Amino acid sequence: MRESNQAASSEQINDENRRGPFAIVPKYDCPHLGDNAYLFLQSTQHTGDQQPPCVDCNKTEENWACLHETCNYIGCSRYQQKHMLNHHQTTGHNICFSFSDNSVFCYACDSYVDSPQLHSLNRQLNRASH
Template identity: 60%
Template structure:
């Protein structure tokens, strides 16, 4: 009696070698929506008693984002809450923001997580706050 062997391919067999795992996100490094300046952490993004600042619109205190447009202090909740940061982008065109949950950067215009040397100063400020 012979046994028939089959090879099954899963989605993790063909994942990009640059990824750390099958669910890792590789940020875009060439976002042309970033202004020609070094970005700094807005004062409104500072934690209060160890908590994220509340969403400007609904008061939510988890999964919030801060707008990184110069002179904008908007804090908005995520698309998994009431989507106030997305609404801010849609009404103002401000596209670059920082997650106050995991310190990732996102560009709404690119619809992608991003990374750039222009964001290095914010990364350093976040490290210094720890």
């Protein structure tokens, strides 16, 4: 009986270690970025605190912009109605930008990404916020 209590205790400890905020470490070598220098198309830019609405459900929270070179799709996150995920699955467009925290995500890598190729996007964001 004592062994099962010890096993339960270590399982509880492991569960406790999984809770709480986690640091997200971006991938620095995403092959899906290609050679593009990423910028927002005029139609996907936003101003002020309001995010552009999701094309499919019109929500203005947790939205992402597709960064495929000619795409101007705005979709809500997987924590809303998953329209950006659906967009990726139907188009194969991998790279998208979060309006909530200015992060970039690659669906093919299933990872947040960072790269010098995204610096022009960051500069564009900084100019728009001033």
